[in-house]
Amino acid sequence: MSISTARLLHRFAVYFILIAGSIAMVFPFAWLLRSSLMSTAQIFIFPPEWIPRPFEWRNYSDALTVVPFFRYFLNTMTIELSVVAGVVMTSTMAGYSFARLKWPGRNLVFGLILSTLMLPYAVTLIPTFVLWKSLGAINTYWPLIVPAWFGGGAFNIFLLRQFFNTIPKDLDEAAYMDGANPLTVLWRILIPLCTPALIVILIFTFIGTWNDFLGPLIYLSDSNKFTLALGLASFRGxxxxxxxxxxxxxxxxxxxxxxxxxxxxxYFIEGITLTGIKG
Amino acid sequence: MNAVADELSVNAAQLPRKTRLSGIARMERKWGILFALPAMLGFIIFVVGPMIASLIFSMTDWSIGSDMKFTGLENYRAMAADDPLFSKSLFVTLYYTIGSVPLGIMAAFLIAMLLNQKVKGLAIFRTVYYLPVLVPSIANSMLWLWLFNPDFGLFNSMLRNVGLPGSQWIYSETAAIPSLILMSTWGVGNAAVIFLAGLQGVPGHLYEAVEVDGGGALRKFWHVTLPSMTPTIFFNVVMGMIGTLQVFDQAYVMTNGGPNNATLFYIFYLYRKAFSEAQMGYAAALAWVLFLIIMALTALVFRSSRFWVYYEGEGKG
Structure with a gap:
């Protein structure tokens, strides 16, 4: 009986902490939503109220029109599409090559590319900026898009290589015997098998680009070209x-x-798990 | 006789196969290099090239719009001797790292341990803890700016509700970094989900072994859970550290480095030098110092890992 009491107490403690933590996690969201729907008069009442009265939906229509947020959305999506396509395509190619095709120096090259994970972006930031400036590409989307087409990032290559390694190599060899080349093997056999991993990369790349602030801040000066993140920051001013x-x-x-x-x-949970565990 | 025939037939079968294999090898080599080409070019154009260039810049007095003059290690000397803001920004960044990484790891580990107790509604809890991770950093900064607002923000009104004095939060020189550390704990969900997956992968027979020996929950934690999780903890420490050493958005949106440089994060200072003051040479030197610091810290963690990271079996990880 004392054991069951102890177990009950233990359960209670577990749920208590989890729920308390959850409330702490949700609170800022609640504050965000409640403030987004409040009139300026009500927002400055002390002690603060939680229920907007009336619901000030105008905040949304006003906020999204005084600054051209729709324009920023289109700009962001333009960058998104180009970046996501480049990352998915070139990181798949590289991951496949590093995992399943034999060529001299392969592991050395992979090791070098992987080591860039530790490289702070600040080290390459200034010369890269100077490079784009000398090409006259400041205030265009090229500096934000083009790098995505060159391998798509060490992390994604690593992830896909891990994934490709789990698929039996007999599949490739059988296809070679039938006269297939690596492009067909990749396209017909491997890509259908690793769709989940590709979706993970697609989603995380999309979010990374959506959230990117420093890149647009440095390269975009014309406010018509701003992304959502940059637009929001300028909105604050x-x-x-x-x-x-x-x-x-x-x-x-x-x-x-x-x-x-x-x-x-x-895919999110799978993706985070994949990145954390296999590291 | 039979053996010879076998040998012969094997050879006969191998001969054409061998040439075909080398054909495959050639094909793999060709396509392998072709497929890795974008990544290799990217490595050269966007990593190696800029690294060399920034090392060269760092030894010049170059600022945009003026001529570049080679000054050797002058920038590095000036940084160490004449630039109080350099040491300030280094201090601020390390302070933040030392505060937020261990706190985040411990909180995430605790959450993961609790979620691993076969709780009901696991998916809901996991979602709730993970959602804050998704908030874009600029929106996040905006939201916390408002939460920290000394007059009408949530935190001060809660404190005043229970009769405590409020804080100036990010507007106070002493409270600014602790406030940002508090803010960083809102994002522990990522590490928690990683830890949870790790915990679910701890082999059950290890726990049974402790049970057979009459060990309780504490023993299981100390002798099984913690050692099995050290590689994951290690990964999260390294990644967390690399992230916190490069904080920028919060400083830009929330505090502008203030008050009185209390939140002058290293990258923010570098950004200011490069893009407000156009001192590209000096900023490049700052970048290289950060790179060396990250390398040194990572090496330190790696070295120490020999003593506390436990890998099941050899060469696995």
Missing amino acids: MYNAQWGYLMAASTAIVAPIIFLFFIGQR
């Missing part, structure tokens, strides 16, 4: 104390990502 607007605009940037998460939840 314009409407300093308009917390309703600022929170509505922030919500508008958070919401698509949360939506994406709920659609592809399985």
Whole structure:
């Protein structure tokens, strides 16, 4: 009986801490939403109220029109499409090559590329900026897009290589015997088998690009070309104390990502797990 | 006789196969290099080239719009001797790292341990803890700026509700970094999910072995859970550290490095030098010092890992 009491207490403690932690996690979201729907008058009441009255939906329509947020959304999506396509395509090619094709120096090259994971981006930032400046590409999307077409990042290559390594090599050899070349093997056999890993990379690349701030900040100066993240930051300078607007605009940037998460939840968990464990 | 025939037939079968294999080898070599080409070119154009260039820049007095003059190690000397902001930014960044990495690891580990107790609603809890990770850093900074607002923010109104004095949070020189560390704990969900997956992978027979020896929960934790998890902890420490040493967005959006440089994060200082003051040479030197610091810290963690990271079996990991 004392054992069952102890077990009950233990269970209680587990749920208590988990729920308390969950509340702490949800609180900032609640604050964000509630502020995004409040009038300026109500937002500055002390002690703060939680339920907007009335619901100030205008915050959203105002915030999203005083600054051209739709324009920023289109800009962001333009970059997204080009970056995601480049990353998925070239990291798949590299991951496949490093995992399953034999060529001299392969492991050395892979090791070198992998070592860039430790490299702070600051080291390459300035010369890369100078390079794009000398090419006249400042205030264009090229500096944000082109690097994605050159391998798609060490991390993604590593992830796909790991994934390709788990597929039996007999498949390739059988296909070679039938006269297939590596391109056909990759396209017909391997890509269908590693779709989950590709979706993981697609999703995380999409989010990384959506959230990127320093890149657009450095390369884009014309406010018509801003991305959502950069637009939101500049918005802050314009409407300093308009917390309703600022929170509505922030919500508008958070919401698509949360939506994406709920659609592809399985891939998220798989992706994080894959990255953490196999490291 | 039979053996000879076998040998012959094997040879006969091998002969054409061998040439075909070398054909395959040639094909693999050709396609292998072709497929890895974008990644290799990217490595040269966007990593090796810029690294060499930035090392060269770092030994010049170059600022945009003026001529470049070779000054040797002058930038590095100036950094160490004449630039109080350099040491300030280094201190700020390390302070933040030392505060937020261990705290984040411990909180994430605790959450993962709890979630691993066969709780009901695991998927919901996991989602709740993970959601904050998804918030884009600029929106995150905006939200916390508002939460920290001394007059109308959530935190101060909660404190005042229970009769405590509020804090100036990020607007106070002493509270600014602790505030940002607190903010960073909102993102522990990522490490927690990684830890949870690791915990689920701990082989059950190890726990049974402890049970057979009459060991309790504490023993299981100390002798099985913790040792099995050390590689994952190690991974999270290294990745967390590399991330916190490169904080930029919060400083840019929330504090602008202030008050009185209390949140002058290293990369923010570098950004300012390079893109506000156009001192490219000096900024490149700052970047190289950060690179060396990250290398040294990573090496330190790697070296120490020999004493505390346990890999099941040899050469596995």
